Amino acid sequence: KHEFSVDMTCEGCADAVARVLNKLGGVEFNIDLPSKKVSIDSEHSVDTLLATLNKTGKTVSYVGPK
Known part of the structure; x- marks a missing residue:
């Protein structure tokens, strides 16, 4: 499980x-949404997940394993 910080401001984000x-x-x-965190359980690499989240156009950072 990985945790990412994503700059989400609304339900649309x-x-x-x-x-x-x-x-x-x-x-x-x-x-x-309130804490702007996304927890992901996946077999994909952190790099793949980061690249995918970056497609939203939001500021994304990897917080760490959860």
Whole structure:
């Protein structure tokens, strides 16, 4: 499980994150909008997950394993 910080300000931002992660496939994720965190359970590498989250156009950083 990995945790990422994503600069999400609204439900639309969270939807964009969910959309790109669903397209990637093979991921289970939880979006915590108030704390701007996304927890992802996946076999993909951190680099792949970061690249995917970056497609939203939001500022993304890797917090660490959870």
